[in-house]
Amino acid sequence: MKRAVGFAVLGNALAFADKLQQIPQKALLADACPSDSILHNGECQPTILGAVPTTAEIRQNGSLPLEDSHASTKADGLPWTFWPECYANENQTEPVCVFTDQDFANGRGIFFVTTSTHAYQMLKKPAFTQPDALRRVNQHTNPPFEEHVFPGKGRGLVANKTLHRGDQIFASTPLIITNPISYNLVESERLRLAHRGVDTLPDNSQTLFWALLDHFKGDPVDDRINTNAFDINVDGVGQYALLPEIAMMNHDCRPNAAYFWDEGTLSHYVHATQTIQPGEEITITYINNERSRQKRMTHLKTNWGFDCSCSSCAAHDVLAADSDARIAKIGELIDTLNDWTSSSKATPETAEHLISLYEQERLFASLGTPYKHAAEVHSSFGNRDKAAMYAQLSLELLILDRGWNDGDVRNMRNMAKDPEQSWSWKKRVSSGCGCGHAH
Numbered sequence: 001m002k003r004a005v006g007f008a009v010l011g012n013a014l015a016f017a018d019k020l021q022q023i024p025q026k027a028l029l030a031d032a033c034p035s036d037s038i039l040h041n042g043e044c045q046p047t048i049l050g051a052v053p054t055t056a057e058i059r060q061n062g063s064l065p066l067e068d069s070h071a072s073t074k075a076d077g078l079p080w081t082f083w084p085e086c087y088a089n090e091n092q093t094e095p096v097c098v099f100t101d102q103d104f105a106n107g108r109g110i111f112f113v114t115t116s117t118h119a120y121q122m123l124k125k126p127a128f129t130q131p132d133a134l135r136r137v138n139q140h141t142n143p144p145f146e147e148h149v150f151p152g153k154g155r156g157l158v159a160n161k162t163l164h165r166g167d168q169i170f171a172s173t174p175l176i177i178t179n180p181i182s183y184n185l186v187e188s189e190r191l192r193l194a195h196r197g198v199d200t201l202p203d204n205s206q207t208l209f210w211a212l213l214d215h216f217k218g219d220p221v222d223d224r225i226n227t228n229a230f231d232i233n234v235d236g237v238g239q240y241a242l243l244p245e246i247a248m249m250n251h252d253c254r255p256n257a258a259y260f261w262d263e264g265t266l267s268h269y270v271h272a273t274q275t276i277q278p279g280e281e282i283t284i285t286y287i288n289n290e291r292s293r294q295k296r297m298t299h300l301k302t303n304w305g306f307d308c309s310c311s312s313c314a315a316h317d318v319l320a321a322d323s324d325a326r327i328a329k330i331g332e333l334i335d336t337l338n339d340w341t342s343s344s345k346a347t348p349e350t351a352e353h354l355i356s357l358y359e360q361e362r363l364f365a366s367l368g369t370p371y372k373h374a375a376e377v378h379s380s381f382g383n384r385d386k387a388a389m390y391a392q393l394s395l396e397l398l399i400l401d402r403g404w405n406d407g408d409v410r411n412m413r414n415m416a417k418d419p420e421q422s423w424s425w426k427k428r429v430s431s432g433c434g435c436g437h438a439h
Contacts, residue, residue: 066199079123081109082200084116087189096182098193100200105134105173109205110266111197114179114239121235127173127266137171137267140245144169145282147248153309154213156250156281163276166400169257171269174241175205176225177234194221208244215305227304230268232261243268252283252310253296254362259284260403271400273365283310290331290363292324312362326357333357337373340427348386351377368397372408379419380428387419 069083076083081102088095092115099119100111105127112119126133144167145157163169176197182190198209198221214223228247229240246259246268259270276282287299293313300308312323333354337346351374358370371394379387395412402409415422 085193085196087185087193089185091184092181096179096185096193098197100197102200102202104128105138107202108138108173109202110173110175110177111200112177113182113193113197114177115181118179118235118237125266126264133265134173134267136168137173137265140170153250155248157248158281159276159278161278163272165272165274166396167272169270169272169282170245171267172243172245173267174243175201175209176242178225178240180238180240191219191222194225212244212247234263241268246270249282249284251286251300251308253285253289253308253312254310255283255285255365257282257284258365258401260401262403262405269403273397273400285365290327290366292327293320323361326361330354330357334373337377344428346377346428348377348381348383365401368394368401371397372412375412375415376424379415379422379424380426382426382429384419388416391415391419
């Protein structure tokens with residue numbers, strides 16, 4: 001099933017009251033550098049922080065104008081372009097601050113709204129420590145798409161060349177990464193950090209931010225984040241990331257492209273999952289699209305404020321009912337294939353049925369999942385060649401949907417090389433197994 005990663009709606013998060021103090025944080029030293037230096041843009045640079053600032057100095061620096069704040073970081077040896085502005089209260093153990101690096105990703109820039117601990121953990125990522133890590137990212141000078149306005153639908157992206165399965169459409173770094181703990185702040189403080197962050201981005205990135213759509217028509221910064229942010233994970237912590245390029249892509253319940261988040265490079269990758277012809281719209285799914293039509297439409301209406309009119313949602317009620325039945329059957333078959341007890345009824349035919357249903361539903365971006373189940377079930381019956389074939393098919397598509405560091409991707413790569421070394425090899429032909437029979 002489609003993972004929970006997708007667009008995030010932040011507007012319903014709770015904000016708590018009572019500001020206690022406004023505290024810019026003393027820099028934490030990155031583990032990669034000696035104790036007398038700090039990691040910045042992949043280099044260990046000397047720090048001259050000296051003594052911990054007094055409370056008066058902390059409060060004064062927290063409200064510095066941008067120009068003065070910029071100068072202050074140079075004096076204090078911080079790895080950020082501006083002195084962090086912070087807020088705290090009794091609902092959290094560490095202040096929440098805005099940290100900006102205008103030099104990140106060759107001047108694209110980024111800001112984090114998070115704790116000092118998490119912000120300095122970010123500096124250890126290859127995105128900061130390995131200059132070559134972003135060589136395939138933010139290359140938008142000659143894109144394989146054009147922006148297009150669709151009547152009644154708004155802007156989207158259309159292909160300007162033939163795209164084949166596996167072709168990279170684009171890869172981007174976020175302008176913003178926000179930790180949900182910011183919603184523990186008083187609303188005015190949380191919004192101030194967001195506004196401060198946008199104001200500290202490089203001019204070109206500010207232009208990209210303000211060009212984003214805002215569906216909720218409230219605070220202009222908050223609305224653009226609410227409308228366009230994605231759920232991501234960094235160091236096991238759920239975060240919200242804003243990426244202007246992918247925000248221009250429209251939703252389809254049966255998309256022709258897939259995306260994944262690469263934590264090491266702090267980058268979002270988008271690839272074609274089937275052939276896309278010139279002039280054809282490039283689409284992704286905003287949601288878990290392996291659900292009934294009504295559930296999909298309700299989710300989209302509630303969180304994005306539009307009535308889905310994709311071909312699947314716009315189908316005749318009779319056709320939609322057949323589609324819903326196939327979706328329900330997909331869930332049943334996956335449960336059967338995931339049953340590894342002695343009473344399992346899973347067979348290779350079960351997996352073939354599952355693949356057929358995915359194809360009928362045009363869930364091409366998610367085909368890596370049924371191929372994975374087919375590889376495992378053939379392996380479990382000792383069918384070496386079939387297991388290797390389906391593992392290779394699964395590997396090709398799972399990478400596009402989940403990224404190269406996903407656990408299933410690693411398992412399928414290993415199975416494609418040698419099914420007999422996989423965990424599932426002959427699991428269903430072992431002594432006492434009552435499940436199916438080998439083919």
